Amino acid sequence: MRDFTYASAATRVVFGAGSLQHLEREVAALGAQRPLVLSTPGQRAFAQGLAQRLAKWEATVFAGAVMHVPVSVVDEGLAFVRETRAQALVTYGGGSAVGLAKALALETGLPILAIPTTYAGSEMTPVYGITGNGEKRTGKNPRVQPKVVIYDPQLSTALPVATSITSALNAMAHAIEGLYSPDSNPVMDWMACEGIRALATAIPGIRRDPASAVARSQGLYGAWMCGTVLGSVGMALHHKLCHTLGGSFDLPHAEVHSVVLPYVVDFNAQAAPTAMRHIETAIGAQAGQGAAAALQQLAWSNGAPASLRALGMREADLDTAVNIAVNNPYPNPRPAGPMALNAIRTLLQHAYEGRPI
Ligand code: NAD
Numbered sequence: 273m274r275d276f277t278y279a280s281a282a283t284r285v286v287f288g289a290g291s292l293q294h295l296e297r298e299v300a301a302l303g304a305q306r307p308l309v310l311s312t313p314g315q316r317a318f319a320q321g322l323a324q325r326l327a328k329w330e331a332t333v334f335a336g337a338v339m340h341v342p343v344s345v346v347d348e349g350l351a352f353v354r355e356t357r358a359q360a361l362v363t364y365g366g367g368s369a370v371g372l373a374k375a376l377a378l379e380t381g382l383p384i385l386a387i388p389t390t391y392a393g394s395e396m397t398p399v400y401g402i403t404g405n406g407e408k409r410t411g412k413n414p415r416v417q418p419k420v421v422i423y424d425p426q427l428s429t430a431l432p433v434a435t436s437i438t439s440a441l442n443a444m445a446h447a448i449e450g451l452y453s454p455d456s457n458p459v460m461d462w463m464a465c466e467g468i469r470a471l472a473t474a475i476p477g478i479r480r481d482p483a484s485a486v487a488r489s490q491g492l493y494g495a496w497m498c499g500t501v502l503g504s505v506g507m508a509l510h511h512k513l514c515h516t517l518g519g520s521f522d523l524p525h526a527e528v529h530s531v532v533l534p535y536v537v538d539f540n541a542q543a544a545p546t547a548m549r550h551i552e553t554a555i556g557a558q559a560g561q562g563a564a565a566a567l568q569q570l571a572w573s574n575g576a577p578a579s580l581r582a583l584g585m586r587e588a589d590l591d592t593a594v595n596i597a598v599n600n601p602y603p604n605p606r607p608a609g610p611m612a613l614n615a616i617r618t619l620l621q622h623a624y625e626g627r628p629i
Pocket of ligand 1: 338369392397427432
């Protein structure tokens with residue numbers, strides 16, 4: 273067994289269908305007054321319902337979260353925190369709501385209680401991202417890691433099927449890159465395989481029956497596993513490309529992940545053979561089918577978008593995207609810096625066109 277370093281983050285997880293019933297208990301345990309409930313505009317009504325339940329703590333709502341955490345929204349949120357004198361942040365929704373809470377916690381140190389309804393996994397990480405001047409700046413700080421996470425699979429039954437599928441593939445990407453991370457360890461490898469396996473089962477299950485308690489539970493469980501991997505070990509080329517495409521070209525986060533992932537796995541296949549074997553086993557690849565092809569089949573057969581073109585990417589922007597991505601590259605099993613510019617440009621072209629692997 274290789275040498276490794278393992279550090280665990282102390283997040284309290286409350287998991288199970290109907291576990292939102294414990295909201296008041298968990299807020300009381302935080303010991304904070306005036307919790308501020310954060311959501312995207314689409315989830316405002318639900319956020320208001322939560323604030324009503326928390327009325328005795330004088331809860332308020334800010335439903336202005338949007339994808340990629342623009343700095344203007346952070347400033348607005350900070351002004352709201354000061355005005356309401358909030359002592360805790362409660363998020364309802366996906367990575368956009370959690371992302372805003374993290375940006376606010378970074379400035380204020382307020383504790384976060386997250387109620388995730390997508391599979392993005394941000395609730396399990398100390399990673400934050402803020403977008404300004406056309407670039408997404410990310411960083412790590414333990415103060416932004418949620419203190420409590422309530423995973424209630426019943427809540428995600430409202431998540432549209434298409435969003436559910438791409439969100440689950442987004443989660444899988446964390447586990448996949450964790451498997452070939454230079455700072456991986458046996459515990460994270462196990463969680464990564466467990467997460468991939470759960471999501472590979474959840475994806476067709478949700479597509480068949482979006483209200484399935486079993487499939488929704490597998491989905492959130494997988495998201496938890498994969499989010500923990502994301503928060504614990506470094507990510508590689510895939511996350512670099514997706515941050516670039518999302519942050520600089522305003523493409524939808526989970527959809528970009530689901531399009532790009534098979535091409536990056538293909539790019540890294542020969543440089544990370546052990547990770548590939550783990551992925552193939554966890555996903556249930558057919559005999560002789562590589563990890564990349566198995567992933568693309570899982571995505572496409574469940575209706576995920578097939579190309580960056582379909583997401584509104586302009587072909588003329590591919591050169592700019594590759595230049596941003598290869599400068600300042602993340603560690604990757606196959607070199608992904610400026611010397612790999614042509615190979616990564618080809619990868620993006622294939623993702624743009626949606627070529628079968
Ligand atoms: P999101 O939060 O924007 O949610 C996607 C869509 O689903 C939105 O339209 C939202 O309104 C809708 N939605 C969410 N919950 C719903 C529900 N219960 N019912 C119906 N609709 C619902 O996006 P996301 O994919 O969850 O997260 C993406 C964002 O999170 C990106 O900004 C990404 O960079 C960030 N992220 C950060 C980390 C991290 O560790 N920092 C990890 C993963 C993702």
